Amino acid sequence: MAQARLTIDLGALCANWSALAGKSRAETGAVVKANAYGLGIDAIAPALAQAGARRFFVAVAEEGAALRRVLGPGPEINVFSGHMAGDAALIREAGLTPMINSIDQMLRHVESLPGHPFGIQLDSGMNRLGMEPAEWSALRDIALAQNPTLLMSHLACADEPTHAMNPRQLGAFRAMTDGLDVPRALSATGGILLGPEYHFDVTRPGIGLYGGLPFVDARPVVTLSIPVIQVREIEPGETVGYGNSFTAPAPMRVATIASGYADGILRAMGPNAQLWAGETRCKVLGRISMDLIGVDVTALDHEPDALELLGQHQSVDTVAEWAGTIGYEILTSLGNRYAREYVGA
Numbered sequence: 001m002a003q004a005r006l007t008i009d010l011g012a013l014c015a016n017w018s019a020l021a022g023k024s025r026a027e028t029g030a031v032v033k034a035n036a037y038g039l040g041i042d043a044i045a046p047a048l049a050q051a052g053a054r055r056f057f058v059a060v061a062e063e064g065a066a067l068r069r070v071l072g073p074g075p076e077i078n079v080f081s082g083h084m085a086g087d088a089a090l091i092r093e094a095g096l097t098p099m100i101n102s103i104d105q106m107l108r109h110v111e112s113l114p115g116h117p118f119g120i121q122l123d124s125g126m127n128r129l130g131m132e133p134a135e136w137s138a139l140r141d142i143a144l145a146q147n148p149t150l151l152m153s154h155l156a157c158a159d160e161p162t163h164a165m166n167p168r169q170l171g172a173f174r175a176m177t178d179g180l181d182v183p184r185a186l187s188a189t190g191g192i193l194l195g196p197e198y199h200f201d202v203t204r205p206g207i208g209l210y211g212g213l214p215f216v217d218a219r220p221v222v223t224l225s226i227p228v229i230q231v232r233e234i235e236p237g238e239t240v241g242y243g244n245s246f247t248a249p250a251p252m253r254v255a256t257i258a259s260g261y262a263d264g265i266l267r268a269m270g271p272n273a274q275l276w277a278g279e280t281r282c283k284v285l286g287r288i289s290m291d292l293i294g295v296d297v298t299a300l301d302h303e304p305d306a307l308e309l310l311g312q313h314q315s316v317d318t319v320a321e322w323a324g325t326i327g328y329e330i331l332t333s334l335g336n337r338y339a340r341e342y343v344g345a
């Protein structure tokens with residue numbers, strides 16, 4: 001079998017949720033947008049609910065409806081994009097809680113679903129989603145009269161603890177929400193690690209649950225093992241792969257493994273990438289193809305059955321750095337050709 005195997009450790013996922021929950025006195029939610037960062041909402045969400053999460057966050061109402069089918073009634077599902085035109089039926093039937101982003105969304109919500117729960121998203125400086133301070137002061141009393149369940153904002157630079165943007169956004173959020181008798185949420189993974197003044201009543205970790213930075217103590221959640229299809233000997237001066245970008249300086253053994261950029265192994269990782277055979281590091285040779293990669297296995301005294309790209313030896317962030325990106329993009333790029341196995345539930 002040449003299908004690569006992606007193993008997702010639900011025990012590590014739940015341990016990461018509990019570790020982040022233990023860092024604050026707030027209620028700890030779970031962000032499962034984008035199919036739980038690419039790892040599969042069908043398995044991830046129930047595991048997190050089992051670990052104790054009672055509040056989930058998704059990007060759009062359609063994701064929320066799919067999540068409700070997985071979780072059943074009970075847990076609160078908050079939708080970051082708020083209440084968009086055409087969402088009313090989904091929001092009502094799936095019992096979703098939209099995070100209202102503007103006066104327009106507020107009007108749409110109270111007109112189409114009067115009395116249906118909602119939260120409010122405020123812009124504290126990121127300029128991405130949420131009401132601006134002036135918009136909020138115009139709407140605030142009307143909105144509060146409708147009993148919003150949560151007031152939230154999002155930090156732009158929480159992965160840099162000393163960044164001046166963090167206290168600036170904290171101040172802006174407090175100026176918009178202090179003294180109002182509504183639960184508040186400001187922090188994702190990075191904000192939880194900034195300390196208690198950032199925690200408020202609810203936290204919204206995502207990447208830290210899935211083993212990524214900035215949660216440095218996260219347990220790795222994904223292991224990616226890629227079968228070796230062929231091993232060949234090459235002579236000095238021979239080349240490997242498209243464009244002849246690698247030329248052997250000496251006799252070498254090259255393993256061809258069964259994944260490529262169509263599986264989310266970004267082509268831009270190129271010559272920086274390496275895999276592991278047990279405790280031995282094996283470098284990628286030449287260009288990453290769509291479904292295949294050449295790897296130097298000269299140092300091995302055997303022909304390996306498979307090589308490991310993600311796991312105990314290297315995290316999604318290590319791999320991301322080779323391609324000049326972040327662990328979030330590696331996770332959400334993992335393709336749908338892998339045999340996915342969930343362990344540790």
Ligand SMILES: *Cc1c(COP(=O)(O)O)cnc(C)c1O
Nearest residue numbers: 031154188189204205206207208
């Ligand atoms: C994605 C997202 C989160 C989760 O962020 P992480 O950095 O993955 O913990 C929280 N809140 C909002 C608004 C988001 O968009």
